[in-house]
Amino acid sequence: MALIDTLTAEVSAKDLQQARTLCLSGNYERVRLTWNISSDQFFTLAAEFDAEDNIRMARDNKGFYLERYSA
Numbered sequence: 001m002a003l004i005d006t007l008t009a010e011v012s013a014k015d016l017q018q019a020r021t022l023c024l025s026g027n028y029e030r031v032r033l034t035w036n037i038s039s040d041q042f043f044t045l046a047a048e049f050d051a052e053d054n055i056r057m058a059r060d061n062k063g064f065y066l067e068r069y070s071a
Helices: 016-025 039-048
Strands: 008-013 028-033 055-060 063-068
Touching: 008 016, 016 028, 016 039, 016 063, 039 055
Parallel strands: 008 028
Antiparallel strands: 028 063, 055 063
């Protein structure tokens, strides 16, 4: 019997704390950063989530997001 992937594709975070909470919950594939993120907040998140966590920060035409990936 195969395991069913239960991750929700994307959720939006309205601030830094919510982004952390949603990302660390492990329930979401992508956490969209919907506020006007400052450079300090950007680098804080980039340093907090790295390859060990299998989470990367990326950007598309809608803005920045944190994305879970498989190693």
